[in-house]
Amino acid sequence: MSASNEIIILKEVKYKDNDKILHCFSRSMGKITVMAKNSRKTNSKNLSLTQTLSHISVELYKGKGMYSLSDGEVLNSFYSLKNDYDGFVYSSYIVEILNHVLQENENYSKVFDMTVKLFTMLSESAENIEVLIAAYEIKLVSILGFKPWLESCISCGREDGKYAFSIPEGGLVCCNCREKGQNYVYLNSGDIDCLKLLLLSRFDDMGKVDICSEKMLKLIGFYFRHHIGKNNFKSLKLLGGNGNV
Numbered sequence: 001m002s003a004s005n006e007i008i009i010l011k012e013v014k015y016k017d018n019d020k021i022l023h024c025f026s027r028s029m030g031k032i033t034v035m036a037k038n039s040r041k042t043n044s045k046n047l048s049l050t051q052t053l054s055h056i057s058v059e060l061y062k063g064k065g066m067y068s069l070s071d072g073e074v075l076n077s078f079y080s081l082k083n084d085y086d087g088f089v090y091s092s093y094i095v096e097i098l099n100h101v102l103q104e105n106e107n108y109s110k111v112f113d114m115t116v117k118l119f120t121m122l123s124e125s126a127e128n129i130e131v132l133i134a135a136y137e138i139k140l141v142s143i144l145g146f147k148p149w150l151e152s153c154i155s156c157g158r159e160d161g162k163y164a165f166s167i168p169e170g171g172l173v174c175c176n177c178r179e180k181g182q183n184y185v186y187l188n189s190g191d192i193d194c195l196k197l198l199l200l201s202r203f204d205d206m207g208k209v210d211i212c213s214e215k216m217l218k219l220i221g222f223y224f225r226h227h228i229g230k231n232n233f234k235s236l237k238l239l240g241g242n243g244n245v
């Protein structure tokens with residue numbers, strides 16, 4: 001059985017003398033493992049196909065166990081992401097996220113395309129990296145089933161309140177519905193506009209977004225990590241935090 005497929009390589013592991021095992025994000029099959037035979041030989045035609053972060057189009061064969069890689073072409077190696085510090089840290093963060101959230105045998109075409117777009121923008125030295133990362137987080141968490149509710153109070157439906165945001169409840173809460181002892185992030189209308197913009201705008205249009213405060217970018221990060229169920233990221237520790245941002 002063979003499948004022509006687009007994949008992003010999340011991790012390459014040396015195997016035996018000349019082989020590699022690749023942990024990959026497949027556009028149509030989610031998380032897959034691929035054996036790349038002889039790909040570490042210096043004259044291998046697959047040498048450039050099997051590098052971490054590369055976006056490739058390949059012919060895969062399913063054997064008894066994992067997939068095997070035969071012919072393919074590199075669509076983008078995202079080479080610069082491996083040589084630029086910010087690009088390296090943030091692409092490592094995305095790889096950690098994908099390793100955590102992707103399942104096997106599921107179609108993730110939207111997430112895949114969004115990831116390629118983000119890597120492309122990061123590799124072109126986008127200026128507002130933190131906005132791009134927040135947009136990726138809020139879009140991804142929504143695709144995974146945790147879209148934040150930003151139209152009215154999530155509890156009573158009231159539409160004219162002064163809102164706060166509840167991370168565990170996943171949306172706006174009016175002043176009547178807030179409970180003592182709960183943590184809320186208080187929002188003004190500009191804050192809500194920022195969340196909606198990052199949630200609804202196309203990735204292509206994110207390059208010049210400048211209305212988002214540091215507070216909103218942090219809120220999105222907290223919200224994202226709470227709902228995907230992972231707080232500790234090695235890559236974020238490199239940014240000077242403790243990984244539990």
Ligand SMILES: [Zn+2]
Nearest residue numbers: 153156174177
């Ligand atoms: Zn309410």
